[in-house]
Amino acid sequence: MNCTELESRLHPFVDGELGLADMAEAEAHIAECPGCRGRVARERQFRQFLRRQPRESAPHALRERIRAQVGRTARWAAVRRWSAVSAAAAAIIAAIALLPALRSSTPLVSELVDKHIAFTQMEQPAELASADRQAVEQWFRERAALRVTVADYSMVGIRLIGARIAEARARPMSYVLYEKGHVPLSVFMVPVTAPEGDLRGTRVAYRGHDYVTQERKGYRTVSWTDGQAIFGLVSMLDYDALLECADKLRTERAHEARL
Amino acid sequence: MEKTWRGWATGENRRGEFEEVALVHLDAIYRSALRLTHNRAEAEDLAQDTCLRAFRSFHRFNPGTNCRAWLFTILRNAFRDRLRRGGRERLDPEAADWEGEWQSATVVAPTGQPEEEFFLTALAGDVERALRALPLPFREVVMLSDLEELSYKEIAEVVGCPVGTVMSRLSRGRALLRQALGRVAREHGYLKESP
Numbered sequence: 001m002n003c004t005e006l007e008s009r010l011h012p013f014v015d016g017e018l019g020l021a022d023m024a025e026a027e028a029h030i031a032e033c034p035g036c037r038g039r040v041a042r043e044r045q046f047r048q049f050l051r052r053q054p055r056e057s058a059p060h061a062l063r064e065r066i067r068a069q070v071g072r073t074a075r076w077a078a079v080r081r082w083s084a085v086s087a088a089a090a091a092i093i094a095a096i097a098l099l100p101a102l103r104s105s106t107p108l109v110s111e112l113v114d115k116h117i118a119f120t121q122m123e124q125p126a127e128l129a130s131a132d133r134q135a136v137e138q139w140f141r142e143r144a145a146l147r148v149t150v151a152d153y154s155m156v157g158i159r160l161i162g163a164r165i166a167e168a169r170a171r172p173m174s175y176v177l178y179e180k181g182h183v184p185l186s187v188f189m190v191p192v193t194a195p196e197g198d199l200r201g202t203r204v205a206y207r208g209h210d211y212v213t214q215e216r217k218g219y220r221t222v223s224w225t226d227g228q229a230i231f232g233l234v235s236m237l238d239y240d241a242l243l244e245c246a247d248k249l250r251t252e253r254a255h256e257a258r259l
Numbered sequence: 260m261e262k263t264w265r266g267w268a269t270g271e272n273r274r275g276e277f278e279e280v281a282l283v284h285l286d287a288i289y290r291s292a293l294r295l296t297h298n299r300a301e302a303e304d305l306a307q308d309t310c311l312r313a314f315r316s317f318h319r320f321n322p323g324t325n326c327r328a329w330l331f332t333i334l335r336n337a338f339r340d341r342l343r344r345g346g347r348e349r350l351d352p353e354a355a356d357w358e359g360e361w362q363s364a365t366v367v368a369p370t371g372q373p374e375e376e377f378f379l380t381a382l383a384g385d386v387e388r389a390l391r392a393l394p395l396p397f398r399e400v401v402m403l404s405d406l407e408e409l410s411y412k413e414i415a416e417v418v419g420c421p422v423g424t425v426m427s428r429l430s431r432g433r434a435l436l437r438q439a440l441g442r443v444a445r446e447h448g449y450l451k452e453s454p
Contacts, residue, residue, distance in 0.1 A: 015429075
């Protein structure tokens, strides 16, 4: 490589963007040529000078404005998506109208929503604060003789916060609290002795299982029963997320039952 | 299963992910918007527009690629849309024009010490001022390379031109920036007028 060739490759050389062979040739040339060595040094110095410049931050108010607007857009997107899904679900329901609908006189789901609101507004929503699923399951076994499955949602960023023993129908039920960002997700399990037709709402089939969805006081709920207990999920998260969480809990519980 | 499980990132989830992956680069977006618009109110407006556009098309962002580069592409498009509407700064056929014009102007290769001294004493803001005086095609590559540290390939994608063009604009842009800084230095009296 001679001086002219080096000059034409000066910038990619200084930026580390030359291929290995060219890089080696350029290195060899500047080792021998004081003129080009000085040229490279000055160019490097200039680049370092530019990179050392103070960097301005975005104004705090701008950041907050953007976060708020993104939040509004996200909520609208979720509403629109769900309207499309429920239209499709309505068509399915019409087709399976002969299946017995789950009916009830007592709205258990309303009770769960009220508990979700009450607990999440408490300073310490969880009696037992723990991110350890096994510890939470053991705590329920020892404290209330409840066989509870605490599903793992960590891979989608839903963190386990803790648990408490609550009551429904004068019987103990389990309450497990998770959080996605700052959005709480409550998972209830109400043991039942006889199959109860206790769930009202829209029937939805998801991955081969039936669920009942219902929106109350702005919260979305997904519930189902396996004959031994009624399970209920309550959150502001959208239905896609809730159904996926429900399916995962169901799968993990079935897996545990087989063991 | 895995795919669907990850695939439901919607609503609140999508928002959280967007904040973690994209909104952390707001400082860089804002700085660049400021360098493009030369005006704080406009820069804020442009940065906000960029973030909302990015959020709406966040499903098209390919995780594992450079999110800042993706955001700069959106910023650049948003800025160009504004220019088209406002018709203020010269755009297409910007590059060809500008390159012809500026290539023919004499750009002196840095020869000596006086400028290097200036670099040690430059006031905060001198570089930003000098940079803003550069024509857009050069300003954007220098800004993306030297101030935001993108690779040539990433810059080529943001700007939508071949890597070779990035290289030539960068070398020209840096030389112009040096000259502009030299002018600033002489105006400030850091450097004596060259004989």
